[in-house]
Amino acid sequence: MEQKYSVCLDIGGTKILGAIFDSKKQIVYRLKKRTTEDGSSSQNVEDTIISVVDQMISEFGIKKSQIKAIAAGAPGVIDQEKGIVLTSPNLPWKDYDIATPIRKKFGAPFYIGNDVNVGVLGEYKYGAGKGYKNIVGLFVGTGMGGGLILDGKLFTGNGFKAAEYGHMILVPDGPLCNCGQRGCLEALSSKQGMSNFIRQQIARGRDSMMAEGVSEGVFKSKLLKKSLKAHDAVAVEAVDRACYYLAIAAGNLVNTFSPEIVIFGGGVIEACGDYFMERIVSQVDRYCMPSIRDTVKFEKAALGDDSILYGALSMILDAK
Amino acid sequence: MEQKYSVCLDIGGTKILGAIFDSKKQIVYRLKKRTTEDGSSSQNVEDTIISVVDQMISEFGIKKSQIKAIAAGAPGVIDQEKGIVLTSPNLPWKDYDIATPIRKKFGAPFYIGNDVNVGVLGEYKYGAGKGYKNIVGLFVGTGMGGGLILDGKLFTGNGFKAAEYGHMILVPDGPLCNCGQRGCLEALSSKQGMSNFIRQQIARGRDSMMAEGVSEGVFKSKLLKKSLKAHDAVAVEAVDRACYYLAIAAGNLVNTFSPEIVIFGGGVIEACGDYFMERIVSQVDRYCMPSIRDTVKFEKAALGDDSILYGALSMILDAK
Numbered sequence: 001m002e003q004k005y006s007v008c009l010d011i012g013g014t015k016i017l018g019a020i021f022d023s024k025k026q027i028v029y030r031l032k033k034r035t036t037e038d039g040s041s042s043q044n045v046e047d048t049i050i051s052v053v054d055q056m057i058s059e060f061g062i063k064k065s066q067i068k069a070i071a072a073g074a075p076g077v078i079d080q081e082k083g084i085v086l087t088s089p090n091l092p093w094k095d096y097d098i099a100t101p102i103r104k105k106f107g108a109p110f111y112i113g114n115d116v117n118v119g120v121l122g123e124y125k126y127g128a129g130k131g132y133k134n135i136v137g138l139f140v141g142t143g144m145g146g147g148l149i150l151d152g153k154l155f156t157g158n159g160f161k162a163a164e165y166g167h168m169i170l171v172p173d174g175p176l177c178n179c180g181q182r183g184c185l186e187a188l189s190s191k192q193g194m195s196n197f198i199r200q201q202i203a204r205g206r207d208s209m210m211a212e213g214v215s216e217g218v219f220k221s222k223l224l225k226k227s228l229k230a231h232d233a234v235a236v237e238a239v240d241r242a243c244y245y246l247a248i249a250a251g252n253l254v255n256t257f258s259p260e261i262v263i264f265g266g267g268v269i270e271a272c273g274d275y276f277m278e279r280i281v282s283q284v285d286r287y288c289m290p291s292i293r294d295t296v297k298f299e300k301a302a303l304g305d306d307s308i309l310y311g312a313l314s315m316i317l318d319a320k
Numbered sequence: 321m322e323q324k325y326s327v328c329l330d331i332g333g334t335k336i337l338g339a340i341f342d343s344k345k346q347i348v349y350r351l352k353k354r355t356t357e358d359g360s361s362s363q364n365v366e367d368t369i370i371s372v373v374d375q376m377i378s379e380f381g382i383k384k385s386q387i388k389a390i391a392a393g394a395p396g397v398i399d400q401e402k403g404i405v406l407t408s409p410n411l412p413w414k415d416y417d418i419a420t421p422i423r424k425k426f427g428a429p430f431y432i433g434n435d436v437n438v439g440v441l442g443e444y445k446y447g448a449g450k451g452y453k454n455i456v457g458l459f460v461g462t463g464m465g466g467g468l469i470l471d472g473k474l475f476t477g478n479g480f481k482a483a484e485y486g487h488m489i490l491v492p493d494g495p496l497c498n499c500g501q502r503g504c505l506e507a508l509s510s511k512q513g514m515s516n517f518i519r520q521q522i523a524r525g526r527d528s529m530m531a532e533g534v535s536e537g538v539f540k541s542k543l544l545k546k547s548l549k550a551h552d553a554v555a556v557e558a559v560d561r562a563c564y565y566l567a568i569a570a571g572n573l574v575n576t577f578s579p580e581i582v583i584f585g586g587g588v589i590e591a592c593g594d595y596f597m598e599r600i601v602s603q604v605d606r607y608c609m610p611s612i613r614d615t616v617k618f619e620k621a622a623l624g625d626d627s628i629l630y631g632a633l634s635m636i637l638d639a640k
Contacts, residue, residue: 077611087611134478146576150470150477157470157578158454161612164575169607170492179609248489249547255484256466256576258477287489289499291397291407292481 002066007053008312009072010115011035011045013090016280018052019309020060025126025317027309029060035091042093048100048216050105069109069319070102071312073118077161079130086160111315113154115308117163119301120147121154122311125318127302132260136253138165138246139266139301140276142218143178144186151255165253166190173259185249189242191218191268197241201234221271228275228281239272243279250280250298251287258292265301273300274277322386327373327428328632329392330435331355331365333410338372339629340380345446345637347629349380355411362413369418370425389429389639390422391632393438397481409463431635433474435628437483439621440467442631443583444623445638448620456573458485458566459586459621460596462538463498464506470577484572486510490565502601505569509562511538511588517561521554528554533544541591548556548595559592561599563599570600570618571607585621593620 010017014033020029025139029166033052036044038304053070057063083099085091102110113121120129120137124212129135129149144166148155156162166186167179174183178192187193202211209227213219227235250262269276281298288296303310323343332335333355340349353372358366372545373390377383396408403419405411422430433441443449449457449469457467464486468475476482486501486506494503507513509584515534529547533539545556554588570582589596601618608616623630 034555150475151473153471155470158580159578159612159615161578161609161615162454162576164578164609164612165572167575167609168572169490172490172564172568181607242466245490248492252485252572253576255487256482256573258479258481258484260478287501289481289484289487292479292484295479295481 004068005057005060005062005066006068006313006316007056007070008082008309008316009049009052009070010308010312011049011072011074011091012115013075014219016048016052017305017309018032018056019306020056020062020312021309027084027306029056031056031059042091042096045091045093046098046101047105049102053102053106055210064106067106067108069111069316070106070314071111071118071310073113073115073177073308075115076158077159078112079160080111081093082157083110084110085112098247109316111312111319113315114147114156114163116145117147117154118311118315119145119265119307120149120263120311121314122303122307123265123301124149124154125314126310128263129261130297134257134259136250136257136259136262137301138250138253138262138264140190140242140246140264140268141266142191144184144190145266148257165249168249168252170248172254185245188245189249191221194224194238194242195219197238201237206234208232210235218294221267224268225271228272239275240279243276244283245272245289246276247280247283248284249283254284254292254296255287259296261297261299263299263301265304265307269300270304322383324388324607325377325380325382325386326388326636327376327390328629328636329372329390329412330628330632331369331392331394332435333395336368336372337629338376338626339626340376340403341381341629341633345633347626349376351379353374357522362411362416365411365413366421367416369422373422373426379441384426384428387426387428389430389431389564389636390426391438391635393426393433393435393628393632395435397479398432398434399480400431400476403430403432405432410611429639430634431632431639433631433635434467434476434480434483434625436465437467437474438631438635439465439585439627440469440583440631441634442627443585443621444469444474446630446632447627448583448619449581454577454581456577456579456582457483457621458570458573458582460510460584460588461561461586462511462617464504464510465586468577485569488569488572490572505565508565509569513540514544514558514562515539516617517558518554521557525579526554528552530555541587544588545591548592559595560599563596564603566596566628567600567603568607570604574604574608574612574616581617581619583621585627589620611617 491503
């Protein structure tokens with residue numbers, strides 16, 4: 001019998017990462033492509049997904065019939081059971097059935113879930129969360145994403161909309177968030193929140209290595225890493241402030257879920273994880289209930305940029 | 321065959337409520353007793369529990385052999401599987417095996433869980449939460465209790481310590497909470513939080529009908545009801561402030577869980593529910609993510625003071 005392979009995708013607003021896993025759960029081929037040429041139509045993103053899969057199997061040299069299944073994580077609210085993207089902040093899809101065309105094209109099962117949910121699933125099955133039953137994932141990127149493993153299962157709530165604790169309000173009437181509300185964790189501790197803070201400091205006449213990096217949007221994580229290393233005062237203040245609120249949010253989530261572990265991931269943690277973790281862990285004890293804090297761990301994601309790919313793999317291998 | 325009855329208990333720090341349910345899930349007998357004579361020893365509380373059950377079955381006129389099972393809700397962290405009270409704020413128990421002596425004495429199964437957890441279970445099975453799969457319970461009393469039904473099951477987290485979102489921090493460095501931390505929901509919106517606020521206003525020389533009621537601790541819910549009816553300015557302000565933070569907390573919890581319903585219960589809601597609900601519901605929309613707020617309901621507990629008794633009944637009827 002010919003060997004079967006799992007094809008996994010991390011679909012982002014700007015790029016799509018693809019990987020082929022063999023039956024030993026090893027990545028044997030990788031590909032990265034821009035999500036769209038023009039960023040406009042949903043057909044376009046579907047075309048890119050198909051071309052990533054097509055190109056990977058052709059370059060790696062396997063046939064369609066050797067695809068065990070295809071699975072993906074993508075930003076937005078996603079009906080995991082039907083494979084429909086209900087809404088997405090970064091993809092041009094609304095109530096879009098992405099599963100049917102992919103299944104038809106490749107003659108294989110297709111699974112899709114929210115990217116951070118799938119990433120936390122990856123950490124649960126193959127990363128920092130291995131062996132635990134209750135996991136809170138907090139992914140710090142441009143926004144602030146969440147994912148929950150509860151009683152050993154991915155928890156998605158009613159309508160697949162759970163784990164939006166990036167919009168937990170920590171400072172009533174605090175800084176404005178992208179969601180229209182004020183004082184959300186995302187507005188305080190994400191790249192957007194930190195960039196806004198840094199931009200305000202620069203507007204007050206302070207110097208920072210990050211000035212150019214935040215002038216037209218959010219900074220790149222690498223620049224933040226470099227600035228922290230150089231002890232750039234504004235960068236240090238922005239991160240200290242972000243970590244203060246991340247510690248409060250983590251404490252609130254620990255008191256809510258009593259998880260065995262809180263896993264911090266995302267681009268910022270991937271680049272500057274040790275710096276963040278030191279500051280979060282040293283403060284979070286204050287915010288956890290005494291009865292709970294002794295039984296909870298705080299760790300960085302172990303799979304880094306691959307957590308969504310591994311989560312997609314687990315969707316394939318655990319499918320019923 | 322003789323009919324079997326379920327014996328259910330709501331064990332509080334000051335009183336124990338007992339009820340006998342027949343096989344049609346109707347309460348056929350009730351009893352209320354003070355928890356302890358002196359409030360000191362754990363043996364004493366165990367004696368009271370036994371005497372409540374003894375007295376109920378003797379006065380109602382059934383034999384021990386007609387007890388299907390006994391179940392209870394009690395404050396604290398409780399190992400539901402083993403029937404051990406690990407810690408309790410209001411009962412003199414620590415790592416106390418209450419199940420074994422009760423089982424021995426009555427020759428029947430005995431189940432016990434955290435009171436608010438059991439109360440939310442009651443609302444899920446027989447009250448405001450009937451038919452829903454994901455329920456967030458928020459019980460406003462002397463403290464602030466939580467209970468979660470997730471994917472149709474009571475969620476207790478690692479070590480039975482979940483749902484402590486009464487200690488969600490909403491105002492970093494806000495008013496001091498009983499837990500030692502500052503700015504928790506409990507410190508802002510529970511009877512303790514409201515009583516502290518009222519006491520401060522009175523200390524500033526303001527008049528209030530509630531002055532005597534808060535002079536040596538927390539007010540009684542009936543007094544709050546009376547004061548609201550009389551438009552007592554300090555009482556109105558205390559409740560408006562409590563509802564403001566309850567709305568933020570409810571929004572945070574909705575974004576975290578995407579539940580079908582948030583149920584507000586506890587003594588304060590039982591006494592002044594309409595007043596609170598009007599103020600919470602009119603504000604909570606602001607704090608829920610737009611994608612979630614259209615699919616979530618906010619309601620008062622339907623079983624009132626009996627929700628824990630009904631939850632205990634469901635522990636008996638759903639036991640495997």
